[in-house]
Amino acid sequence: xxxxxxxxxxxxxxxxxxxxxxxxxxxxxxxxxxxxxxxxxxxxxxxxxxxxxxxxxxxxxxxxxxxxxxxxxxxxxxxxxxxxxxxxxxxxxxxxxxxxxxxxxxxxxxxxxxxxxxxxxxxxxxxxxxxxxxxxxxxxxxxxxxxxxxxxxxxxxxxxxxxxxxxxxxxxxxxxxxxxxxxxxxxxxxxxxxxxxxxxxxxxxxxxxxxxxxxxxxxxxxxxxxxxxxxxxxxxxxxxxxxxxxxxxxxxxxxxxxxxxxxxxxxxxxxxxxxxxxxxxxxxxxxxxxxxxxxxxxxxxxxxxxxxxxxxxxxxxxxxxxxxxxxxxxxxxxxxxxxxxxxxxxxxxxxxxxxxxxxxxxxxxxxxxxxxxxxxxxxxxxxxxxxxxxxxxxxxxxxxxxxxxxxxxxxxxxxxxxxxxxxxxxxxxxxxxxxxxxxxxxxxxxxxxxxxxxxxxxxxxxxxxxxxxxxxxxxxxxxxxxxxx
Amino acid sequence: xxxxxxxxxxxxxxxxxxxxxxxxxxxxxxxxxxxxxxxxxxx
Numbered sequence: 428x429x430x431x432x433x434x435x436x437x438x439x440x441x442x443x444x445x446x447x448x449x450x451x452x453x454x455x456x457x458x459x460x461x462x463x464x465x466x467x468x469x470x471x472x473x474x475x476x477x478x479x480x481x482x483x484x485x486x487x488x489x490x491x492x493x494x495x496x497x498x499x500x501x502x503x504x505x506x507x508x509x510x511x512x513x514x515x516x517x518x519x520x521x522x523x524x525x526x527x528x529x530x531x532x533x534x535x536x537x538x539x540x541x542x543x544x545x546x547x548x549x550x551x552x553x554x555x556x557x558x559x560x561x562x563x564x565x566x567x568x569x570x571x572x573x574x575x576x577x578x579x580x581x582x583x584x585x586x587x588x589x590x591x592x593x594x595x596x597x598x599x600x601x602x603x604x605x606x607x608x609x610x611x612x613x614x615x616x617x618x619x620x621x622x623x624x625x626x627x628x629x630x631x632x633x634x635x636x637x638x639x640x641x642x643x644x645x646x647x648x649x650x651x652x653x654x655x656x657x658x659x660x661x662x663x664x665x666x667x668x669x670x671x672x673x674x675x676x677x678x679x680x681x682x683x684x685x686x687x688x689x690x691x692x693x694x695x696x697x698x699x700x701x702x703x704x705x706x707x708x709x710x711x712x713x714x715x716x717x718x719x720x721x722x723x724x725x726x727x728x729x730x731x732x733x734x735x736x737x738x739x740x741x742x743x744x745x746x747x748x749x750x751x752x753x754x755x756x757x758x759x760x761x762x763x764x765x766x767x768x769x770x771x772x773x774x775x776x777x778x779x780x781x782x783x784x785x786x787x788x789x790x791x792x793x794x795x796x797x798x799x800x801x802x803x804x805x806x807x808x809x810x811x812x813x814x815x816x817x818x819x820x821x822x823x824x825x826x827x828x829x830x831x832x833x834x835x836x837x838x839x840x841x842x843x844x845x846x847x848x849x850x851x852x853x854x855x856x857x858x859x860x861x862x863x864x865x866x867x868x869x870x871x872x873x874x875x876x877x878x879x880x881x882x883x884x885x886x887x888x889x890x891x892x893x894x895x896x897x898x899x900x901x902x903x904x905x906x907x908x909x910x911x912x
Numbered sequence: 913x914x915x916x917x918x919x920x921x922x923x924x925x926x927x928x929x930x931x932x933x934x935x936x937x938x939x940x941x942x943x944x945x946x947x948x949x950x951x952x953x954x955x
Contacts, residue, residue, distance in 0.1 A: 659915070663915060667915045668917075753953050754954050758953070758954065802946055806950060829950075829951050831951070831952050831954075833953045834950055836945040836946045837946065838945065840942075848926075851926070856945045856946070863953070877945045879941070881934070881938060882917075882925055883924070883925035883926065883931050884925060884926050884928065885934035885935040888931070888935045889935060911943065912947070
């Protein structure tokens with residue numbers, strides 16, 4: 428009998444738990460440890476953030492589902508890692524309960540295999556004044572943040588109706604090395620559409636602020652894509668959309684402080700600037716959780732497990748941008764020191780960014796960190812689950828299933844406005860996610876046949892269809908496994 | 913001069929009949945690209 432412990436119940440953790448439970452005989456234990464009691468379908472937070480979708484439609488409680496499916500569950504957070512165990516225990520993690528009668532209690536949870544799917548820490552603290560809801564600045568990173576953002580947006584709309592001077596909305600990234608530009612991009616387009624629907628668009632100036640060096644970088648060094656059968660850069664595509672919707676932009680901006688109604692940032696020219704706003708949504712930096720690890724004698728071995736995020740089978744050798752290779756990226760998400768530990772999804776430490784690193788003359792690094800969104804999280808979690816299943820069945824380590832971001836496609840269906848007949852979406856697929864400049868020398872590292880963009884109502888329907896399909900899948904309803912990651 | 917979205921293109925983008933077929937096409941194309949396989953990059 429094997430015991431597989433999964434830390435986290437987001438897209439990666441829940442996907443891994445679902446597949447493990449479905450494919451492994453009942454004598455093997457699958458245990459999920461997560462401080463969250465709800466599963467949330469994060470991509471739809473955008474619609475919650477404009478007040479067009481209720482949070483209950485993108486969440487459901489985990490405990491009843493796990494009980495029904497035979498997955499054990501502890502509502503707790505991980506405190507420390509002990510991959511060698513101690514004199515009395517095999518490998519274990521220390522967890523602390525966060526809910527119920529056991530709240531505050533700590534427990535050693537032993538395992539045969541450990542999947543770290545803890546995702547990122549939303550590091551609002553790395554930017555002064557960025558805490559959501561303070562200083563009129565909001566976030567859409569969680570459903571509760573998105574609900575606050577919707578309330579803030581509603582207040583702005585009411586204010587715009589009575590204001591004599593135009594109001595200012597600022598949306599983008601809130602840290603010099605923030606990622607997830609795609610979410611902010613979706614949000615600004617949805618806000619723009621909502622303001623038009625509410626007939627206040629003419630009274631509000633919309634501005635994009637981002638650490639990207641160019642529009643459409645998305646933390647992926649931009650892309651050359653096929654649009655309407657012709658090649659087009661993502662930069663041109665995003666600029667075309669922003670111009671069409673009257674959205675202005677500030678690029679290369681490393682936001683370092685937020686005060687009520689003012690964002691302070693340094694740009695790539697080294698200038699310190701200030702931008703006023705009445706409503707802002709800024710994505711924070713993502714960081715590791717600061718976990719500690721110990722060996723069997725109690726000595727600290729955090730460096731063997733973590734490099735901010737968890738160390739996996741990537742090539743972390745420091746080297747200049749020109750020498751980066753697609754082969755640097757991990758394939759199995761296995762920790763090299765402890766082969767029974769894996770970190771799919773967002774929990775693994777990337778070998779380097781994808782966008783070219785840039786510094787201001789003052790030495791401030793201003794460029795996007797690599798994005799790792801839902802689809803790759805699901806795919807990498809499933810391949811980790813499949814490797815563990817094979818290893819258990821064969822009785823020896825099996826790493827047959829591989830999935831490098833350099834050999835994997837992703838789709839970004841960016842909502843550009845909610846509405847069954849008036850909505851819009853920008854559908855972008857990218858293959859591979861990490862550009863392979865050796866294989867695709869003339870097309871910016873991407874396969875142009877598989878990297879395309881499209882704008883229109885159909886994109887909105889695709890996003891809606893994905894919303895319902897993935898919530899169906901996450902609820903593990905009949906034949907859920909037929910829906911691909 | 914960067915590309916602009918023309919009025920005709922906007923009408924195309926919001927035409928429900930055209931977009932219905934586009935919806936089917938997009939789903940199939942996205943499925944083929946994303947679920948069409950993945951693997952390693954090292955030998």
